[in-house]
Amino acid sequence: MSWVKALSARGLGDSERKVVQVGGQKILLVNLKGKVYAVDSTCPHMGASLARGEVSDDGLITCPWHGSSFRLESGEVQSWTPRPPLVGRLLGLLRKKKQLRVYPAKVEGGSVWVDVEQ
Numbered sequence: 437m438s439w440v441k442a443l444s445a446r447g448l449g450d451s452e453r454k455v456v457q458v459g460g461q462k463i464l465l466v467n468l469k470g471k472v473y474a475v476d477s478t479c480p481h482m483g484a485s486l487a488r489g490e491v492s493d494d495g496l497i498t499c500p501w502h503g504s505s506f507r508l509e510s511g512e513v514q515s516w517t518p519r520p521p522l523v524g525r526l527l528g529l530l531r532k533k534k535q536l537r538v539y540p541a542k543v544e545g546g547s548v549w550v551d552v553e554q
C-alpha cells in the first residue's frame with residue numbers, strides 16, 4: 437500500500453464530495469454517512485465528470501450524462517447508459533461496459549488518505 441494524503445478530513449464533511457489530484461490522477465472523494473469512498477472522477481463510458489453525479493443512500497453514484505450507475509464500494513456497474521431511452525441504449529453499445537475504478541481510502545490523523553497504486 438502507498439497511502440497519499442488527499443486533504444484534511446474537515447474538508448470533506450458528511451454528504452460532501454470533492455475532486456482531488458492524487459498521484460497525477462483526478463480522484464472523486466465522497467463522504468457517505470461518514471464513510472469515505474475514492475473513485476475515478478470521470479465516467480468510464482464517455483468521460484463525463486462524476487463530480488455532479490447523484491449519490492444514493494445505498495451507495496450508488498449515477499453519471500449525469502447517460503445515467504450509468506456504479507457501486508461506490510466496488511465500482512461494479514449497476515446500470516449502463518439507460519438515458520435517454522433508446523438513444524442511451526445505442527450509446528451504450530459504443531463503449532463496452534466497464535466498471536468504475538475505485539481506490540482504497542481511509543480517514544486517519546485528521547486527513548483523508550488514498551492509495552492510487554492499487
Ligand code: FES
Nearest residue numbers: 479481482499502
Ligand atoms: S458518460 Fe457517463 S453514462 Fe455516458
